[in-house]
Amino acid sequence: MIKAxxxxxxxxxxxxxxxxxxxxxxxxxxxxxxxxxTKRKGAVTIQYPEEKREIATRHRSLHRLMTNKDGKPRCxxxxxxxxxxxxxxxxVEAAEDPDLEVQKYPSTFIIxxxxxxxxxxxxxxxxxxxxxxxxxxxxxxxxxxxxxxxxLEKLIG
Amino acid sequence: xxxxxxxxxxxxxxLVWFLLITLYLTWVERKESAVxxxxxxxxxxxxxxxxxxxxxxxxxxxxxxxxxEDFTPRFSRRFLHNLAPFISFFFVAITISAIPFGDVxxxxxxxxxxxxxxxxxxLLFVLAMLSLGIYGxxxxxxxxxxxxxxxxxxxxxxQLISYEVALGLSLIGLIMVYPSLNLxxxxxxxxxLLFGWLPKWGVFLQPLGLLIFFFAALAETKRIPFDLPEGExxxxxxxxxxxxxxxxxFMMTDFMxxxxxxxxxxxxxxxxxxxxxxxxxxxxxxxxxxxxxxxGIVVIFQVAAFNIKVFFFCWLQILIRWxxxxxRYDQVMDLGWKLLIPLSLANIVATAILLSI
Numbered sequence: 001m002i003k004a005x006x007x008x009x010x011x012x013x014x015x016x017x018x019x020x021x022x023x024x025x026x027x028x029x030x031x032x033x034x035x036x037x038t039k040r041k042g043a044v045t046i047q048y049p050e051e052k053r054e055i056a057t058r059h060r061s062l063h064r065l066m067t068n069k070d071g072k073p074r075c076x077x078x079x080x081x082x083x084x085x086x087x088x089x090x091x092v093e094a095a096e097d098p099d100l101e102v103q104k105y106p107s108t109f110i111i112x113x114x115x116x117x118x119x120x121x122x123x124x125x126x127x128x129x130x131x132x133x134x135x136x137x138x139x140x141x142x143x144x145x146x147x148x149x150x151x152l153e154k155l156i157g
Numbered sequence: 158x159x160x161x162x163x164x165x166x167x168x169x170x171x172l173v174w175f176l177l178i179t180l181y182l183t184w185v186e187r188k189e190s191a192v193x194x195x196x197x198x199x200x201x202x203x204x205x206x207x208x209x210x211x212x213x214x215x216x217x218x219x220x221x222x223x224x225x226e227d228f229t230p231r232f233s234r235r236f237l238h239n240l241a242p243f244i245s246f247f248f249v250a251i252t253i254s255a256i257p258f259g260d261v262x263x264x265x266x267x268x269x270x271x272x273x274x275x276x277x278x279x280l281l282f283v284l285a286m287l288s289l290g291i292y293g294x295x296x297x298x299x300x301x302x303x304x305x306x307x308x309x310x311x312x313x314x315x316q317l318i319s320y321e322v323a324l325g326l327s328l329i330g331l332i333m334v335y336p337s338l339n340l341x342x343x344x345x346x347x348x349x350l351l352f353g354w355l356p357k358w359g360v361f362l363q364p365l366g367l368l369i370f371f372f373a374a375l376a377e378t379k380r381i382p383f384d385l386p387e388g389e390x391x392x393x394x395x396x397x398x399x400x401x402x403x404x405x406x407f408m409m410t411d412f413m414x415x416x417x418x419x420x421x422x423x424x425x426x427x428x429x430x431x432x433x434x435x436x437x438x439x440x441x442x443x444x445x446x447x448x449x450x451x452x453g454i455v456v457i458f459q460v461a462a463f464n465i466k467v468f469f470f471c472w473l474q475i476l477i478r479w480x481x482x483x484x485r486y487d488q489v490m491d492l493g494w495k496l497l498i499p500l501s502l503a504n505i506v507a508t509a510i511l512l513s514i
């Protein structure tokens with residue numbers, strides 16, 4: 001009997017917790033409704049498409065290819081990123097550059113984002129700092145897989 | 158002729174009130190659970206870009222439910238399978254006819270009772286109809302020919318016998334205090350005053366009865382602390398084989414039961430449409446002052462009081478649903494047979510002794 005009474009008290013304590021959450025959160029919601037500034041909000045969630053969370057500077061987002069001052073890609077088609085990529089999603093075709101300083105440049109540079117796992121190894125491997133993952137862009141969903149295959153123009157632009 | 162029209166209007170009004178609030182209870186449940194869990198909840202449904210904190214959500218849900226495929230499995234008993242949700246829906250929907258929304262409304266020399274049917278045995282009628290609702294659940298579990306659905310239906314039946322006795326017995330004390338089975342008469346009795354200042358509500362005269370009735374009624378709604386027939390995470394429940402609108406009917410029945418239990422709690426234990434110290438001609442406060450009001454205002458006060466009390470109990474039930482985990486199968490039996498029934502019997506004896514003194 002005493003045990004049952006103890007359970008009953010615990011049950012009431014549980015409902016007090018949820019009631020407290022309800023009352024406190026409703027208080028903040030009403031404050032927001034009347035445009036009164038408060039220290040915290042009624043909900044801890046973020047209303048995603050309208051409100052966005054700030055991305056950390058070292059967050060690995062969509063890749064971009066860096067360019068030289070003359071607008072050509074910095075990449076020298078050394079194939080290090082292709083070698084290191086664990087998802088094997090980078091495809092580079094080298095071509096000869098008439099400029100003796102450069103000698104090699106990528107005629108095609110394709111990243112298949114549907115395979116990419118955003119590990120950032122390509123950025124680490126690159127000796128020329130030609131590829132970076134700092135665009136801050138994280139929304140690039142597409143309706144078809146083909147649209148996720150990014151070529152040179154898309155990666156530079 | 159005018160009698161018939163008045164009855165028709167009353168039926169339509171009561172049903173619209175009932176179904177509309179049931180529809181919005183689905184939204185309230187989502188929102189309230191969100192607020193309890195520090196979330197925001199359903200607020201995306203919009204018409205032409207206008208979204209008033211998600212108030213269109215129930216309609217979006219209804220449209221989705223209507224356009225979903227209504228699938229009847231090949232191995233089910235087709236007739237009973239189709240019949241079950243309607244039985245379960247009908248028997249709950251019909252109970253609203255016995256609930257008094259307010260006192261009489263006088264328009265043009267005519268007295269209209271704000272109650273669809275003033276049945277002499279209204280309380281028995283409501284209890285009987287609520288118990289018949291279990292037929293839908295047992296039938297749906299049985300006719301689906303699915304093992305899990307069958308377990309759900311059987312659990313529903315086992316739960317029924319453990320709470321239904323306590324549900325009936327807990328109200329006997331109340332019937333002894335207000336000697337009537339007529340719901341409007343019970344509400345009228347609750348308008349009197351105790352010691353000259355305390356309204357004679359059931360909660361003050363029958364606190365133990367209220368507690369037992371509340372527990373048993375929670376079991377009646379078959380929602381989370383007592384959701385054995387469903388048990389989403391273990392057996393899915395008696396509606397495993399239902400989809401589309403028929404599943405929607407089961408879900409509506411759930412919320413309708415919440416609403417009906419709230420109206421019953423209000424009517425039986427919290428004075429129904431009674432506002433403390435409000436008589437037919439205005440407020441008569443116990444400290445002697447008076448505030449006389451015209452008839453129309455008094456009726457509005459009464460209906461508003463009824464609605465506020467009902468909404469409070471809907472809120473409380475949703476809070477309970479989002480607070481507690483599910484009772485185990487044997488725990489419900491223990492609670493029903495070992496705790497609630499002896500307590501309700503003790504309540505009857507105590508009430509009888511107090512009444513005879």
